[in-house]
Amino acid sequence: MSTQQWSTADLHVHTTASDGTATPRQVLDWVCEHTELKVIAITDHNVVDGALEAARIATAERYPVEVVVGQEVESAQGHIIGLWTAERVPIGMSAAETVEAIHAQGGLAIVAHPFAPRWWHKHGLCRGDVGVYDAVPFDGFEIANSTPLLMNANVLARMYYRANRRRLASTGGSDAHILPAIGSSRTLFLGASAEDLREAIEARATLVRGPGFSPLRGLRYARKVPEIKRRDVERRIREIEAGVRATCEPPHQDDAART
Numbered sequence: 001m002s003t004q005q006w007s008t009a010d011l012h013v014h015t016t017a018s019d020g021t022a023t024p025r026q027v028l029d030w031v032c033e034h035t036e037l038k039v040i041a042i043t044d045h046n047v048v049d050g051a052l053e054a055a056r057i058a059t060a061e062r063y064p065v066e067v068v069v070g071q072e073v074e075s076a077q078g079h080i081i082g083l084w085t086a087e088r089v090p091i092g093m094s095a096a097e098t099v100e101a102i103h104a105q106g107g108l109a110i111v112a113h114p115f116a117p118r119w120w121h122k123h124g125l126c127r128g129d130v131g132v133y134d135a136v137p138f139d140g141f142e143i144a145n146s147t148p149l150l151m152n153a154n155v156l157a158r159m160y161y162r163a164n165r166r167r168l169a170s171t172g173g174s175d176a177h178i179l180p181a182i183g184s185s186r187t188l189f190l191g192a193s194a195e196d197l198r199e200a201i202e203a204r205a206t207l208v209r210g211p212g213f214s215p216l217r218g219l220r221y222a223r224k225v226p227e228i229k230r231r232d233v234e235r236r237i238r239e240i241e242a243g244v245r246a247t248c249e250p251p252h253q254d255d256a257a258r259t
Contacts, residue, residue, distance in 0.1 A: 012173025017050025144172035185210035
């Protein structure tokens with residue numbers, strides 16, 4: 001790796017390209033003004049437009065942060081983060097097919113918010129299960145997610161990771177839909193660049209910090225829930241219009257059986 005210093009990255013950030021409440025430029029400005037993050041991954045739902053825009057701005061205007069182009073893909077067995085994926089991955093495929101599509105782009109596949117509670121299913125945030133986590137060749141496991149009410153899920157994710165650390169990298173991502181949440185969960189890696197981060201993930205040499213207990217973060221989210229929900233409906237409508245999805249319902253095949 002290029003240096004021996006530890007740096008931090010947030011590998012799960014949303015923008016207004018899906019259901020986030022900040023534009024790509026606003027995300028970049030916030031990161032530079034309020035955090036020491038060296039790398040962020042923009043991982044909007046089922047789309048890479050926001051990530052590509054953020055990467056273009058960061059490069060053209062020489063922001064002191066690197067942007068990994070990513071996406072949070074709705075597979076039939078849970079959400080999967082595809083990092084270093086410049087092309088949109090189709091939704092509704094099995095977890096194995098989704099990971100294969102991410103790898104075909106040269107990307108890395110991370111399990112998003114594993115062990116999320118069952119009541120998330122109706123919102124299209126269906127989790128996978130241990131059988132899926134065991135069988136599919138994921139590259140990383142998100143063991144720190146800053147979404148309110150996921151404290152128990154984070155504990156279960158850390159327990160699973162500890163038993164599988166030889167084949168999985170640990171990652172932390174805020175899952176930020178609001179600016180103040182960015183960086184509240186993070187991935188630590190040796191080096192300072194996105195390339196160093198990727199090497200650390202592939203070597204299973206990452207560490208994770210966060211999210212910690214923050215009632216204020218929950219209150220800030222609560223104020224933004226109507227806007228987040230509205231933007232989520234709007235992005236599903238855009239996906240229907242683009243032929244990406246058939247209905248506004250999430251594409252998870254096993255929701256009915258698990259709800």
